Amino acid sequence: MKKTGAEIVWEMLNREGVKVVFGIPGGAIMHTYHPRQDYDIHHVLMRHEQCAAHAADGYARVSGKVGVAIATSGPGATNLVTGIATAALDSSPIVCITGQVQTYLIGTDAFQEVDITGITLPITKHNYLVTDINELAYTIHEAFHIARSGRPGPVLIDLPKDIQIASTEFEPPEGDISLPGYRPVAPASAAAVQRAAEFINTAKRPVVLAGQGVLMSGAMQELRSFAEKAQVPVALTLLGKGGFPESHPLALGMMGMHGEAFVNQAIQEADLILAFGMRFDDRVTGTLATYSPNARRVHVDADAAELNKIVKVDVPILGDLRQVLTQLLPLVAPATHPEWLAQIDAWRGDSHFRNILNRPENGRLVAAHFINDIWEATKGEAIVVSDVGQHQMWTAQFYRNDLPNSVVTSGGLGTMGFGLPAAIGAQFAQPDREVWVIAGDGGFQMTMHDLGTIIQEKLPIKIALSDNGYLGMVRQWQEFFYDKRYESTRLVNPDFVKLVEAYGIPAWRATNRAEARTAIAEARATDGPTFIDFQIADVGEDGNVYPMVPSGAALHEMIRRSQPDHTTD
Amino acid sequence: MQSTLIALVEDKPGVLNRVASLFRRRAFNIESLAVGHTEKPGISRMTIVVDSSRTDVEMVVQNLLKLVNVIRVEDVTEVPTVMRDLALVKVRSGDGATRAEIMQLVDTFRARVVDVGLKTLMVEVTGTDDKISGLVDVLRPYGIEEMVRTGRVAMARGGVGTDRELTA
Ligand SMILES: Cc1ncc(C[n+]2csc(CCOP(=O)(O)OP(=O)(O)O)c2C)c(N)n1
Numbered sequence: 001m002k003k004t005g006a007e008i009v010w011e012m013l014n015r016e017g018v019k020v021v022f023g024i025p026g027g028a029i030m031h032t033y034h035p036r037q038d039y040d041i042h043h044v045l046m047r048h049e050q051c052a053a054h055a056a057d058g059y060a061r062v063s064g065k066v067g068v069a070i071a072t073s074g075p076g077a078t079n080l081v082t083g084i085a086t087a088a089l090d091s092s093p094i095v096c097i098t099g100q101v102q103t104y105l106i107g108t109d110a111f112q113e114v115d116i117t118g119i120t121l122p123i124t125k126h127n128y129l130v131t132d133i134n135e136l137a138y139t140i141h142e143a144f145h146i147a148r149s150g151r152p153g154p155v156l157i158d159l160p161k162d163i164q165i166a167s168t169e170f171e172p173p174e175g176d177i178s179l180p181g182y183r184p185v186a187p188a189s190a191a192a193v194q195r196a197a198e199f200i201n202t203a204k205r206p207v208v209l210a211g212q213g214v215l216m217s218g219a220m221q222e223l224r225s226f227a228e229k230a231q232v233p234v235a236l237t238l239l240g241k242g243g244f245p246e247s248h249p250l251a252l253g254m255m256g257m258h259g260e261a262f263v264n265q266a267i268q269e270a271d272l273i274l275a276f277g278m279r280f281d282d283r284v285t286g287t288l289a290t291y292s293p294n295a296r297r298v299h300v301d302a303d304a305a306e307l308n309k310i311v312k313v314d315v316p317i318l319g320d321l322r323q324v325l326t327q328l329l330p331l332v333a334p335a336t337h338p339e340w341l342a343q344i345d346a347w348r349g350d351s352h353f354r355n356i357l358n359r360p361e362n363g364r365l366v367a368a369h370f371i372n373d374i375w376e377a378t379k380g381e382a383i384v385v386s387d388v389g390q391h392q393m394w395t396a397q398f399y400r401n402d403l404p405n406s407v408v409t410s411g412g413l414g415t416m417g418f419g420l421p422a423a424i425g426a427q428f429a430q431p432d433r434e435v436w437v438i439a440g441d442g443g444f445q446m447t448m449h450d451l452g453t454i455i456q457e458k459l460p461i462k463i464a465l466s467d468n469g470y471l472g473m474v475r476q477w478q479e480f481f482y483d484k485r486y487e488s489t490r491l492v493n494p495d496f497v498k499l500v501e502a503y504g505i506p507a508w509r510a511t512n513r514a515e516a517r518t519a520i521a522e523a524r525a526t527d528g529p530t531f532i533d534f535q536i537a538d539v540g541e542d543g544n545v546y547p548m549v550p551s552g553a554a555l556h557e558m559i560r561r562s563q564p565d566h567t568t569d
Numbered sequence: 570m571q572s573t574l575i576a577l578v579e580d581k582p583g584v585l586n587r588v589a590s591l592f593r594r595r596a597f598n599i600e601s602l603a604v605g606h607t608e609k610p611g612i613s614r615m616t617i618v619v620d621s622s623r624t625d626v627e628m629v630v631q632n633l634l635k636l637v638n639v640i641r642v643e644d645v646t647e648v649p650t651v652m653r654d655l656a657l658v659k660v661r662s663g664d665g666a667t668r669a670e671i672m673q674l675v676d677t678f679r680a681r682v683v684d685v686g687l688k689t690l691m692v693e694v695t696g697t698d699d700k701i702s703g704l705v706d707v708l709r710p711y712g713i714e715e716m717v718r719t720g721r722v723a724m725a726r727g728g729v730g731t732d733r734e735l736t737a
């Protein structure tokens with residue numbers, strides 16, 4: 001049957017199982033929007049294309065499926081860029097479809113023409129400019145395959161207006177994709193797995209560094225079986241949260257710049273590190289000169305270009321983590337490491353001591369309080385989407401999480417403004433689960449226009465604002481490393497409650513712990529979206545994220561909260 | 570130190586741009602890059618010379634392989650390989666005596682004079698980097714008006730081709 005390019009787009013999205021797309025129409029993509037109502041695919045009208053890309057990304061991270069964003073040419077396409085880069089750095093599978101000027105106008109600086117395939121070349125896994133209607137269906141098919149397979153990532157399809165209008169005999173692509181130069185993951189080398197097993201079986205102080213690869217390969221159960229059999233404690237990267245239950249006795253918690261001191265200490269003292277689906281980002285290693293100096297290293301990753309990139313390893317294993325762990329498990333001897341685990345527990349005790357939640361309260365609200373209270377109220381079962389800044393680190397520290405694909409945050413790019421739109425995508429991925437956004441007053445104001453999308457779509461998203469009147473994380477660096485000169489970090493804010501109420505969203509303000517608890521309970525009892533402005537202590541020790549590895553320092557050289565004189569337990 | 574890579578790539582618009590963009594983005598130090606068609610339609614071949622004292626060659630290979638349009642990459646540094654550069658050099662020839670002198674040098678290097686002007690000669694030379702640099706060095710005193718070099722192309726000796734098993 002003959003179909004237009006526009007119809008082929010929806011036909012193919014349908015075939016790829018797409019139920020929802022996020023976007024904003026405009027001149028060069030209107031033809032594609034035109035037939036949308038004939039298809040069973042919901043379009044979410046966002047308020048900014050950056051948010052469309054973040055929403056697609058949030059959808060992808062929570063559902064494990066490909067998220068889709070649509071934008072017009074020119075400014076619509078360039079607005080996607082931050083969202084695409086965010087997805088690229090966190091290996092999130094999204095497909096972006098952009099309108100483009102007619103093929104015969106390309107290169108002429110026509111109205112709203114921009115070379116978006118050129119612009120996004122270094123931030124996409126792959127991209128396409130479609131110039132032949134007969135290649136459109138196959139290109140979309142291929143784009144989804146590339147986005148989701150191997151190490152996932154964003155793919156962009158630029159679609160000139162005349163291709164959307166043209167029609168052709170539509171034949172859905174059948175069978176396998178033939179891409180001679182594309183190699184998703186091959187089976188791992190048995191010899192390498194065998195060597196890893198030998199290292200594991202002789203290690204005295206092993207530790208697993210679990211990253212997002214655990215979630216992407218679906219290796220949660222395999223990781224757990226492995227850790228339990230070999231009695232290896234598991235440290236998580238920020239994006240690895242959810243790959244291993246944090247309530248598990250072998251769970252250490254988060255590593256890195258704002259990881260627990262005892263976790264970093266364990267990594268530094270280990271004699272074997274098992275890096276599973278993580279990539280030794282500078283935020284988790286500290287200076288490489290003194291990183292895990294005594295450890296032998298095993299690194300499993302689906303991307304060959306990550307092996308030996310940052311840290312030289314003794315056993316690099318290229319493969320899908322879940323398959324590798326399945327191969328590894330029978331080769332690993334049951335073990336116990338009582339001394340090592342006891343040593344870690346001793347260090348853990350000290351961290352526990354310094355934990356702000358274990359201090360007597362002085363009436364001032366700190367972020368750890370309300371994040372902990374949300375955690376308690378939701379029994380740790382909510383999907384928590386954080387923005388970027390201090391509150392992001394506190395969320396990682398205090399919203400302890402046992403469930404996969406439930407912690408969403410911009411790790412690699414650290415994109416402020418990510419939280420709210422990503423939560424929109426997350427809620428579409430899991431309409432029946434409770435979704436909380438935890439955002440800072442700085443980042444919230446970067447994308448708060450998408451409150452409009454939340455009310456238009458009637459999404460029951462719960463927003464928690466960590467309102468400290470500062471670009472807090474930058475302020476903290478100024479306090480520690482820039483002579484306490486608070487340059488351009490103080491925020492004069494609007495009345496957030498009134499602002500949000502203007503959207504018809506019920507809003508609360510909390511200035512102490514009791515108000516915080518009440519507001520959380522009332523927000524949860526309210527149907528639909530809610531907003532709480534948590535006005536937290538802005539300055540002083542309680543307003544900083546501890547512990548902290550200063551940039552460029554060794555992983556164990558942490559700035560720590562001082563030891564308290566009294567603790568509540 | 571240099572390493573020589575051969576990459577077979579799909580002959581599609583933008584592929585050269587993808588490769589060049591990758592080198593820039595990852596801060597890989599590349600000495601030369603030569604691209605051309607192969608005997609198989611739809612497949613182009615790149616010869617890439619990497620400054621291996623400053624760039625991890627394995628990272629170049631693995632990142633090239635991540636590009637969807639790159640079909641195969643081979644490091645031929647350690648295998649017996651024929652490597653060739655081509656250069657055209659326009660050199661000032663002056664009077665008859667100088668001209669004869671230059672032609673003799675050109676002969677010694679097994680190069681060829683491909684154009685004779687009133688005041689210049691154009692010399693074509695193929696060979697390894699060293700050979701070309703050698704000729705250029707001896708021509709320099711006469712005055713080089715213009716020069717162009719292609720960058721290295723390479724092919725492993727004997728055996729089967731780098732593009733074995735490839736169907737276009
Ligand atoms: C788009 C963007 N711009 C700037 C930054 C740099 N930056 C990192 S954290 C931060 C402060 C965030 O402030 P806020 O949202 O109030 O969160 P807080 O740290 O106070 O919790 C800034 C400006 C960034 N990460 N992203």
Ligand SMILES: [Mg+2]
Nearest residue numbers: 440441470472
């Ligand atoms: Mg703030």
